[in-house]
Amino acid sequence: MRATTTLILGWSLNALAQSPCLTASYPFTNNANDVTGNGHDGTVVGAALAPDRFGNANSCYQFDGINDHIKLAGTWPGTNGTITAWINPETLSQFNPIFSRRDTTMNGNALELVVNSAGGQDDSRLYNGTDQRDCLGGSALYFTNSDPQIQPQVWTYVAMSADDAGIHLFINGSEVSTYGTANPGFWFDDMCPASINTYIGMYSRPINTERFIGRIDDVKVFNCALAPFQVDSLYQAEAFPPTCLLAHYNFDGNANDATGNGHDGTVLGATLAPDRFGNANSCYQFDGINDYIDVSGDWITGASTNGTITAWVHIDDLDDYRPIFWHTCGNCGGDALGLSIDCAACQDVGRLWSVFDDRACGGHLYFNITNNPMPAGVWAHVALVKDDAEVRLYVNCVEMAHYTEAWVDPGLWFGDLCGNAPYTTTIGRAGPEYFKGRIDDLRIYNCALDEAELLALCDMTTAAPVARTETHLGIYPNPTTGSVTITGLPASASTAPWLLVDGTGRTWPLVKGTGFGTHTIELGAYPAGLYLIRVGEVRMTVVKE
Missing domain, CATH: 2.60.40 (Immunoglobulin-like)
Structure with missing residues (x-):
């Protein structure tokens, strides 16, 4: 008997937005490290860890407005880009810099995302800073949002993007202001080649220094301009509590669980390979013979009875059963939870399937997709969602199949599995059968994502290609x-x-x-x-x- 569940879904948001142009990401979970691995780690000066917008301890930084800041390391390339952040300003009676990259000369060549009180007239104004690409003093790019949407002591999502047409400001996912001239864009590569410092919570130049007062969380920097609907998708995805993300394997150089929940993987044979964007060492290749990743451990304690599995997969062939994620007990009549692709004697190649409801150590759920939505040799996004009503399978964020039964709770999740027998949890293996191809960005949630959340993940994975294709x-x-x-x-x-x-x-x-x-x-x-x-x-x- 096999027990498995298959789904597809796109890009994640919680702590890591998987995008080829994501330059830096700061979830601020216990530290100010850049989780992209691009080397932009922060040095914390004074700022203290604090509860984030969901109440999670030590998951954002509190700035006192006096001398607190975070100084960022590394080089920052790009002629177009986007900055996003969640902010909770304590007061709007002062200049509140969120992110700044500024030279140390008197002219103050700078790129900034700031909440500016401007004498209290427009307390919610966002501001871009100065465009001095001529290195001779330049002219100010300054524009405002006169609708006071940012309030003190309230969490707000802010973003700024610069493209070849203009600079755009966003509040809670909606565009609120645009600035454009014959050459309006201004990003890191446009700055004068002077001594430049990059900060969160501060900007500084010889004549003055300003600091943020309040809390900042989830700062992200992209070296591409996100489209308005992509900014909104990111806002929607980050607005719901991320605490149900049980494990996340972005496979950027290793098989560690990026959530910090301890479900790190031991790689057995699988090799690092280019991901769907061509980034080296950013997914795992499985040979279909004996390669897999062991993620066994405690998946039962605190487990929900609802959940979601998502992954990006690139299957070399569909000649056999291809397990993606598998959690099974060999002593319970095949009791298992899994996500797999099964050719089913090759009659319906590429079928996703979800099986085995053995919560009573007997019986099973089985359903499939017969319209072959998953060809070999291409990247596809799969997702399985289980809630109190049904189990649903998705391919590229399109629902392909669902299963309901007369039970009050027809689905199957970690909290439903029978007994306390030892379970084996693997990526790319189910017993004697192995995945052949590449797997990337595997996520396991302890809650059922809705269609909007799935769609936001799909949209964000393709942030950079979208802008180029649409033109x-x-x-x-x-x-x-x-x-x-x-x-x-x-x-x-x-x-x-x-x-x-x-x-x-x-x-x-x-x-x-x-x-x-x-x-x-x-x-x-x-x-x-x-x-x-x-x-x-x-x-x-x-x-x-």
Whole structure:
């Protein structure tokens, strides 16, 4: 008997947004280290660890507004970029710098994300700093948000992005201000080659120094400009408590559990390989013969009866059973929880399946996907979600199958498994069967993610490619009252999933045509609103009137 569960899902948000342009990430869990591994670790001066926005102890930093700050190491490249952070200012009666990169000359060449009281008239103003790329004093890029959305002693999500068209400010996922000129962008590579310091919670120049008063958490720096819907997706994903993330394997150089919950893996044969973005040593390759990762340990204590598994997989072939994650007890009649791909005698290659409800040491759940959504040789995102009503399987964030039964609680999770017998937990292996291909960004949650949370993960994994791809596309009429025509689609659209996503994150599959390059989609049956059309990694927005 096999017990397994398969799903697909995209990019995570909790502590690490997996993106090729993520330069630095500071979850501030017990320290100020940059968890991307890019070497931008922070040196804490005075700031104290404090509870974060979810009440988790030692998970953000408190700044006193007098002499506290964090100085960041490393080099900071890029001509476009994005900075995001969660802030809780104690007061808005002073200048509150969140992130700054500033030279030490009198002119004060700088890139900053700041909350500026400006004499108390517009207490919530965000501000970008000065553009002195000519190194001769330059001109100020200064713009404000006059709607006071930032309040003292309230957690708020802020972001700033710079692209070739302008600089954009965001509050709680919504764009609130834009600045543009003939050459409006300003990022790290535009700064004068002087002595430059990079800080969180402070900016400093010869004539004055300002410091943040309050708490700062989850600072992220990207060297690409995130699109507005991507900023909103990141906000939505980070706004819910991340405490249900039980284990996260980003496989950046090792098989450690990035959550700090202690589910570190022991690698047995599998080798580091390029991930889906081409980054070296950022996923694991399994040979299908004897490679796997052992993550055995205590998965039962405090376990929920609901949960989610997500992963990115690149299968070399579908000639056999391909286990992704497996948690099993060999002494309980095959009692197991797993996520696998099974060719089922190769009749329906690429099927995802979820089986084995042995909470009473008997019986099983089995269902499959017969439309072959997972071809070999390409990256796919899989996810399994179990809640009190059903078990659902997703491929690239599209629900492919669900299972319900007459039980009040039909699903199966760690807290349902029978007895206290010893369990074996593995990645890439289920008994005598092994995964063949690459696995990346595997996550196990102790709660059932909803569709909006799954979609946010999928969107964020492709942050950089999205911006580049959209510039070659056409979509008209936009707005529309019925159909829209899309031009410039790549050849990969012929095999990619097509999705329509509304503002709440709800998704519908779209019927794709056979002629690519140009295609017409009918939206007349959908309610008015802003929609995202997804064709593989291509993203387009359209307004339905």
